[in-house]
Amino acid sequence: MSRITLPLLTGLIGTAILVWLGTWQLQRLEWKQGILSQIESRIGGDPAPLPAIGNPEADRYQPVQLTGTIEPQELFVLVSQKRIGAGYLVISPFVTEDGRRILVDRGFIPVEDRSIARDGGAKDITGNLHWPDDRTSSTPENDITGNTWFARDIDAMSDVLNTEPLLVIARNMSPADPGVTPLPVDTSGIPNDHLQYAITWFSLAVVWLVGTIALVWRLRQTKEG
Known part of the structure; x- marks a missing residue:
């Protein structure tokens, strides 16, 4: 086995894993956006009577x-x-x-x-x-x-x-409540950091790939020298 084979395989496998993680975060982003859209639709929906016994899951928002x-x-x-x-x-x-x-x-x-x-x-x-x-x-x-x-x-x-x-x-x-500013329910407090996570994983993939290419190039230079 050539001495560049192992670093090359390690680099390509690591890059593939990081790209997969970034892709998974993009899929999670799409899922979360769908959930937030559903919540926003519920928040702005038609009013209903107070439930006899509130259910935090079924009656939230x-x-x-x-x-x-x-x-x-x-x-x-x-x-x-x-x-x-x-x-x-x-x-x-x-x-x-x-x-x-x-x-x-x-x-x-x-x-x-x-x-x-x-x-x-x-x-x-x-x-x-x-x-x-x-x-x-x-x-x-x-x-x-x-x-x-x-x-x-x-x-x-x-x-x-x-x-x-x-x-x-x-x-x-x-009548209005003078001096009190309503803070209605919205989705701003629900975390949705999947895009940032995806960018992080893709950035690491680029760094890992560039590092692998640099290492393989140095090994080849050493071998040829």
């Missing part, structure tokens, strides 16, 4: 239209908005016309507006059911006593506000 009353209690979830900075999501109990008590994410307020009184009362709300996955391994525990939350933990919030463990994230509210 389901549009709903509610008429009822926002009660005065508020929970504050610390978040940050681009180009705005720190602030809070305001979570309040909402009592529907038929007497159900659920949670409503009213939207975003700046930190300095926490102490400002907000209008509650009768509201018509269009929004989406959601079970947010805000908590990571680095998320602090909620300061329930001080009413500063670091994740929208639906079960804990429903216990504090005496509601069903159902959260509707408001898209539109009538």
Whole structure:
């Protein structure tokens, strides 16, 4: 076996594996785009009645239209908005016309507006059911006593506000909620990094192939010399 055969085979096999990984990521990208398209269609679909018992899988992103009353209690979830900075999501109990008590994410307020009184009362709300996955391994525990939350933990919030463990994230509210900026459900928070991964694998394939060609050329030069 020639001394360039093994490096050449190693280089070609490595390049083929890296190209396969890049191609697989492109296939995953197409799959993820299809999923995101389905989610966006569901988010903007026709409103449905509140489910009797919410199912995080079947009912996630389901549009709903509610008429009822926002009660005065508020929970504050610390978040940050681009180009705005720190602030809070305001979570309040909402009592529907038929007497159900659920949670409503009213939207975003700046930190300095926490102490400002907000209008509650009768509201018509269009929004989406959601079970947010805000908590990571680095998320602090909620300061329930001080009413500063670091994740929208639906079960804990429903216990504090005496509601069903159902959260509707408001898209539109009538009358409007002055000083509160709705942050409707969308797909921006769903990671879709497959294109970057594909570019990385294809770039590594090019580097690996170029390195293989350079090594084989040097070996041939040495042999001829």
